[in-house]
Amino acid sequence: MRGFGYSEERLVRVGIVGTGYAAKLRAETFQKDERSQVVAIVGHTPEKTQEFAQTYQAEALTSWVDLVQADIDLVVISNVNKEHGAIATAALQNNKHVVVEYPLALDVTEAENIVTLARDRDKMLHVEHIELLGGLHQALKQNLPTIGEVFYARYATVTPQHPAPHKWTYHKDLFGFPLIAALSRLHRLTDLFGEVASVRCQNRHWGEGEFYQACLCTAQLQFTSGVIADVTYAKGETLWQDERKFEIHGEKGGLIFEGDAGKLVQAEQTTLIEVGSRRGLFAKDTEMVLNHLLTNTDMYVSPTASLYTLKVADAARQSAEIGQAVVIS
Template identity: 65%
Template sequence: MVNSLETNTPIRVGLVGTGYVAKLRAEILQQDDRAKLVAVVGSTPEKTAEFAQKYDVEAIASIKDLLNLDIDLVIVATINSEHGAVCRQALQQGKHVVVEYPLSLDVYEAEELINLASRQNKLLHVEHIELLGGLHQALKENLAAIGNPFYARYSTLNHQSPAPQRWTYNKTLFGFPLSGAVSRLHRLTDLFGTVATISCQNRYWGMDGEFFKACLCTTQLQFTSGLIAEVVYGKGETIWLEERKFTVDGEKGGLSFDKEDGKLINSEGTKPIEIGTRRGLFAKDTAMVLEHLINGTQVYVSSAASLYALKVADAARRSAQTGQTVAL
C-alpha cells in the first residue's frame, strides 16, 4: 500500500521530457490545484529552457539534479529506451513515479522496477490510456452480446512519407514494435486474459543505421481460452493502406470498430455502437494518479497487468527473431 501524501499542500511534480505528451501533462497539472509542476529536464538545454519558460517552471540540467529537488512525483515522458533507467533513479531517490508506456524495453528490468517500487512503498504507475478510451470501453460493454468470442483482429497501419528521422523510427530508441507500442497487446490481454502461444513476423524497410523508413509487425496469439487474435502494426513509407480497425467474432455475433464507426452484427441485423471520445484521457489518467496519492484510491491499471502485456510483447520479439512459436 502506497502511503498517501499530505493534502494541505500541492503535490510537487518534476517532469522528464519536453515532447507532445510532456506538454499535455504540464497543461493538465497547471489546471489542477492538487499538484504543482515545479521543474523540467529535457534532452537538450535549448528545449528544456523553452519548455520551462512556456510553463513557468524551473529548467534543470540533469535528471540527477531534478531528483535532488523537493518533489514528490516524477512524470517520465521521454523516449522509450530511457524509461527504465529514469524510473530506477527516481524510485531509488524515494519519488513516486508515473511513466508513459512501456515501463522498460527490457521485460526483466520492468519486473525489477515493480519490485523496487514495492520495497520503497512508492507508486509506480504505467500510463495505459487506451484502457480508458471510448473504443476499449465500448468493446468491454458489448462483448457479452456476441456470446463466446473466438477470434479478434486489431490492425493499426499508418502511412508516413517521408518517414521522420526521429526516435519513433529508431530501432534502439523505440524498441521492438510491439514493445514500443505495447498498448496493442494490452487491449487484448485486458479483454481476453492470458496468452498460451504467440507467433510473430517483423520486417523493416530502408534501414539507415538504427533508423528505418517503415516497419510491419504481424502477430498471432492463441489465448488459454481458445480465442485466436491477430495484431497488425505498421508505419512508414511503404505502408500505403491506412487502417485502424478492431473486430471480434463471437458465437452469437460480431463487433466491428473501424476508426470512429462501431457496429454490433448478429442474426437480428446491424446495430450502431457509439464510441466515446479519445479526448481528455491524459487528464483522466493524471486525476486518478493524484487521487491515489492523496486518498489511496485505486488507479485503473495495475503494474502486474502492464508487466504481463510487456511479457507478451517480449515473447513476440523472440518469436520474430527465431521464427518459432513461443509458449508463455
C-alpha cells in the first residue's frame, strides 16, 4: 500500500458507519489522536446519528452511500453484519481505505471480491480481530509451548439473556449464521493451529419470525495438524448458565481459562496464569490503523487470514444445513 503522505496540515479524515459501542470507542480514539479527524457519521436512526455527530463535531449524513462518496480518506464500518460487504465494496470503489468489524461479509464470494478489490485499488483493508490483541489470546500463545504437542481444544461462550433483546444481534438476516457473525470464536483457533481439514456443525434457533429468542451453534474442527477443537456459541432465553471457557490439552499439560482467570495444569503442579485486561483493545486497534496508514507499519492481522476463517465458518454453515461434515479444500 502506498504511504498516506501525512503532514501537519493533512489529517486522516474519517467517516464512521454506526453509532454503537465499537463506533463510539473508535470515534473517541480518532478524536484524541492529533493525526485524525472524524468528519462524517451515519447511524441507524436520524436521532442517534445527530447525537453522535454532535458529540464528535462531525457531519450527520443520512446514508452510507453519501458517506463513501464524501471527502474522506477512511471508512470505518461498525454497523449490522449484513451491510458490511456492500459498504466495504462501495468504499473501495470510491478509493477509500476501509476498516470493518468482523465479519468482512456474510457471503464468502463477496468477501473474496472485496479483498481482491482492495489489492487492486492499493487501499488498506483491515478486518478487526481484537480478540488476537487481548490478554487471553496473548497468554495462550505465550504458554502454548509448555504443554507439548496439542491434540484437543475446546472454546465455549454461552450467554443467557432473559428476555432476549429485540436487537439486530438476534435477527437471522442482519446478524448472519452464528459462527460467521461471531467469527472470533473460530479465528482464535485458526490463529493458534493453522489450516482446518474438515468441520462438522449443528445449529438451532428458538422462536418464530425474523427475530429469535435463542440460538445454539456447536462445531467440531479437525485441523490438518491433527488437533481437534470443539466450539460452542450460544445465547438467549433457553440458556441458564453463563460460560466463557477456553481449554487446550497437550501431551505435557493443559491450559485452562475461565472468564479472566487462567492456569497451566501439569502432572507435578498447577500454575496460575496472569491474563491481561480486555479494556482498550478498540483504541489499540485504531491506533495501529493510523500507524499503518501513515508510516506503513504492519498490522497484527491480514484480510486474507480473516477471509480464510470466514471460509471455515461458511463450511460450518454448510455442514449444519446438510447434516454431515464438510471437507475444506
